[in-house]
Amino acid sequence: MEESLLIARAQRGDQSGFAQLVEMYQTPVYNLAYRMLSNVNDAEDAAQETFLRAFAQLKTFRVDQKFATWLLSICAHHCIDRLRRRKFFWLSLEDKVLEEALASDAPEPDDVALRAENAHEIAQSLERLAPAYRLVVVLKYWHDQSVEEIARTTGDSVSAVKVKLHRARKMLAREMTTQSKAEGGRMKDEKATLSFIPHPSSFEREVTHAR
Structure with missing residues (x-):
């Protein structure tokens, strides 16, 4: 089934539609989390949290956005938050x-x-x-x-x-x-x-x- 149809189903609250999106994107989300956190357990937790947040925020997703970019953005920001809690800090460029x-x-x-x-x-x-x-x-x-x-x-x-x-x-x-x-x-x-x-x-x- 096309990604756009799965997204539309998921936005209507269809968990099976969202589960198929998870199936499609679980590897790139996990890989991003692992590369950011350098720990298998933390990466698995972060990936899980990413999909939970994505499901909760699906209504904010716009059709003019690329779903993969939107999803990885959620993952990236969550990983940064986790790193901050580990006493790392986001370096801003002056x-x-x-x-x-x-x-x-x-x-x-x-x-x-x-x-x-x-x-x-x-x-x-x-x-x-x-x-x-x-x-x-x-x-x-x-x-x-x-x-x-x-x-x-x-x-x-x-x-x-x-x-x-x-x-x-x-x-x-x-x-x-x-x-x-x-x-x-x-x-x-x-x-x-x-x-x-x-x-x-x-x-x-x-x-x-x-x-």
């Missing part, structure tokens, strides 16, 4: 920093690849990023969202998303370079971004249908 980054003539390192032996190494580096930067990276490279979609998911401006992605790439490049050097690798400094990241299929889990 206007001056934003303007300087946008005005910079330095090229974006989109054309160089982050080469890691496995997804676990990447995950370790990702965990060291502040939540705001971790979120845009996960949405971009694990969920294939465009900059515009990320902006809608996070509530940031398109310019802020671009800055966060740029800074996150550089932070990950430094982190992966440090790891490589520590392990006797030969990764060249500042020659790493996220143009290649294996999908973390080993981390995929199913979440219980929202009731």
